[in-house]
Amino acid sequence: MARNPYEKCLERAHRVNWRIDEVLGDRRFDPDRDWLPPALSGAAAMPFLRPCEQRMMTHVEMASYAHLFGYAEEFVAPMVLELAAETNVWERGTFEALTNFAAEEVKHMAMFRQLRGRIDEQMGFPLEQLGDVEASVAQVRSKHRASVLLLTACIEWFTQRHYRECFHDDERLDPFTRHVFKCHWLEESQHAQLDTLETRRAFVRMNEEERDRAFDDLIDLVDIVDGWLQEQARADTRNFTRYTGRELGDAEREAMRTALLEAKRHTFLITGVTHPRFLELFADVAGEAQQARVNEALLARLPSLAEAERAEAA
Numbered sequence: 001m002a003r004n005p006y007e008k009c010l011e012r013a014h015r016v017n018w019r020i021d022e023v024l025g026d027r028r029f030d031p032d033r034d035w036l037p038p039a040l041s042g043a044a045a046m047p048f049l050r051p052c053e054q055r056m057m058t059h060v061e062m063a064s065y066a067h068l069f070g071y072a073e074e075f076v077a078p079m080v081l082e083l084a085a086e087t088n089v090w091e092r093g094t095f096e097a098l099t100n101f102a103a104e105e106v107k108h109m110a111m112f113r114q115l116r117g118r119i120d121e122q123m124g125f126p127l128e129q130l131g132d133v134e135a136s137v138a139q140v141r142s143k144h145r146a147s148v149l150l151l152t153a154c155i156e157w158f159t160q161r162h163y164r165e166c167f168h169d170d171e172r173l174d175p176f177t178r179h180v181f182k183c184h185w186l187e188e189s190q191h192a193q194l195d196t197l198e199t200r201r202a203f204v205r206m207n208e209e210e211r212d213r214a215f216d217d218l219i220d221l222v223d224i225v226d227g228w229l230q231e232q233a234r235a236d237t238r239n240f241t242r243y244t245g246r247e248l249g250d251a252e253r254e255a256m257r258t259a260l261l262e263a264k265r266h267t268f269l270i271t272g273v274t275h276p277r278f279l280e281l282f283a284d285v286a287g288e289a290q291q292a293r294v295n296e297a298l299l300a301r302l303p304s305l306a307e308a309e310r311a312e313a314a
């Protein structure tokens, strides 16, 4: 009988747990379908592409979407392992839930690595993906742990939103892609809850000065993630050219890079920072001045978020 939220998460985690071979099996992607839902893709903002080229763009984008999850899990897994190690083993529910959370992220990293191999094989060449993961993990983990927990909460909550709002009901999408992200969503659902609990726990122990530092670091983390998205948007432009053989003029290449970056910022930052559960957590741990500082930083970095706010205010 579950007694606390950690134990409830653990029970559910055990119920939905999957093996990598069950998820991937010998499934293949359907090249005649979209691989990423329209809400997460920049393809529709590239009117100079033919419909079949827009579809191929979603293949390139899904490859980097999957890669970026595995990339982020590289810093989430060791952080959660550290949280588990700091927990008294006799607090069984908490210790087991956190250990299981870390183990699931390690499994997701392996699953996404295998998936990338399958994508490369089907697309016919090794796609250029964001690299230097060791340096990126070191950079993220040099920031205050509470800020990394908040960034992780943002990621875990947008994973929930993407599946429910974009993948779940889209019958036109490639069935293998939907299956992979359904399985990921099932396990991430517990991560979102556990990360939220751990973020609250971290902030309760901190004084005001330390909280200020954590929010400065959170803004740095947004810049780090945005740097990854900018690099991946450039790489995806090259991946598209190689995949399709389509020659692009300078103006088209720039329009493609801009549309890709916009879609990635929406996908990896905006759908997280506007998720109701993330907003609730953020309001609980940040004072008014800290909230204002972070919001101002987000609006300065994310033009489409600023536009949406202006439209709402009008």
Ligand SMILES: [Fe+2]
Binding pocket: 073, 104, 105, 108, 184, 188
């Ligand atoms: Fe994951």
Ligand SMILES: [Fe+2]
Binding pocket: 076, 105, 156, 188, 191, 192
């Ligand atoms: Fe996760």
